[in-house]
Amino acid sequence: MSELVTGEAVALELRPARLPSRALAVLLDLVVAVAVYVAVTIALVASTSSLDGAAQTALTIASFVLVLVGGPIAVETLSHGRSLGKMACGLRVVRDDGGPIRFRHALVRGLIGVIEILMTFGVIACIASLVSARGRRLGDVFAGTLVVRERVPFSSAGFVAPPPPWLAGRFSGLDLSAVPDDLWLAVRQYLARTGQLDPRVGWAMAERLAADVAARTGAPVPRDVPPPAYLAAVLQERQAREARRAFGGTPAADGAPWSVPGAPVAPAAAVQPPAPFVPPTAPPPPPSPAVRPEVPRDAASEGRPGTGFVPPA
Missing domain, CATH: 1.20.1280 (Monooxygenase)
Structure with missing residues (x-):
């Protein structure tokens, strides 16, 4: 596993491709390129039989450069680092920061690949890939690229179990x-x-x-x-x-970690915890005796019990 840090300070965990998968991808690409080169050479020989030897040699060299050098560069540029062999093996060429490659990256990889793959039959590329900690050949080092695996086996190891319910909101x-x-x-x-x-x-x-x-x-x-x-x-x-x-959420009323604006939230009265019970320290005082209201009386009713009725004025 290789951790790459992008320009936005985001850590990416990528799996660099190792030598066996990269060698198989290069072998498939070479088989396709050689087959195309042979077909193009036969077509050129058949169509330029009337030319002299120097012209035929120049066309042969031009076809070699275009098919075996320019072809892989064009394919990696247009496919953003996925040639036929890499697609078959689940690989991709990316930049050191995890982004897609451009024409200059594919050009450097292709030109150096002529020396370390075609001219030396892959010996230099194999040695460089074995020495490198991330399996990079010389073309990757000079171009600032990395070959990574796209198809990673699924694993449930990244699942983080939630905490116990009784710890919700405690911290x-x-x-x-x-x-x-x-x-x-x-x-x-x-x-x-x-x-x-x-x-x-x-x-x-x-x-x-x-x-x-x-x-x-x-x-x-x-x-x-x-x-x-x-x-x-x-x-x-x-x-x-x-x-x-x-x-932009706010803490929910029911003690949930967060809530999104506009989402239904339970009423506060329905989710408020009950008040703790506090036993009384002393018995309540006895109720005071009721006070009878004063009944108005007139001058004529002096000395007689009042009826509570006041005649109109």
């Missing part, structure tokens, strides 16, 4: 700005390959990574949270924050 208050990207990459790679590790080795790696993350966040790992679950929960929190920044 929403952590300051994750001081955690570097290489540490996040190490955490993600560990979580993606935790099923392939020895249990003791995986637990030791989780403890070390959790300690590194906790040292950058300034908050220790909770004692009741296992290190793998802590790493998964913190990684999910970081992904939720990146999603909120990218899509």
Whole structure:
């Protein structure tokens, strides 16, 4: 696996092609090119039989250059690094930064390929490919290119399991700005390959990574949270924050990591947690006796019990 960094600072994980697959692709390309060259030569000999020897030699050299040198250059330029042999083997020529090649890359590869492939029968190309850490021949080194594998076997090792539900939103208050990207990459790679590790080795790696993350966040790992679950929960929190920044979402009312604007959200009254029960410290005071309202009386009803009725004025 080779990690390439593009101009936008995006890390790409590419699989460089090794010598057997590259040799098979070159062999298929040479078979096709030689077959075309033989056909073109026969056609030229038949059509230029009336010319002298010098003219026939010049046409033979021109056909050799056009078919065996110009042909591969044109094919790689038009197909963006995929010749017939590379398509059959699932290979492609890309730049060092992972981008598609252009005419100048194909031209340098083709011109140097005449020396290290055609004139030396591939000996120099094989030696350079074996010495190079990424299997590059001299044409790739001078052109700034790399041959990579396009058809990679599917693997479920990149799947990161979510954290336990009881950890949802627990680390929403952590300051994750001081955690570097290489540490996040190490955490993600560990979580993606935790099923392939020895249990003791995986637990030791989780403890070390959790300690590194906790040292950058300034908050220790909770004692009741296992290190793998802590790493998964913190990684999910970081992904939720990146999603909120990218899509403009806000934290949901039900404690979900994030929500997109316009998406239905449950009412706040339906999802608010109940208030904790607090037992009373003292019995409530007895109710005060009711006070009877004063009944207005007139001068004529002095000394008699009031009826509560006031005649109109």
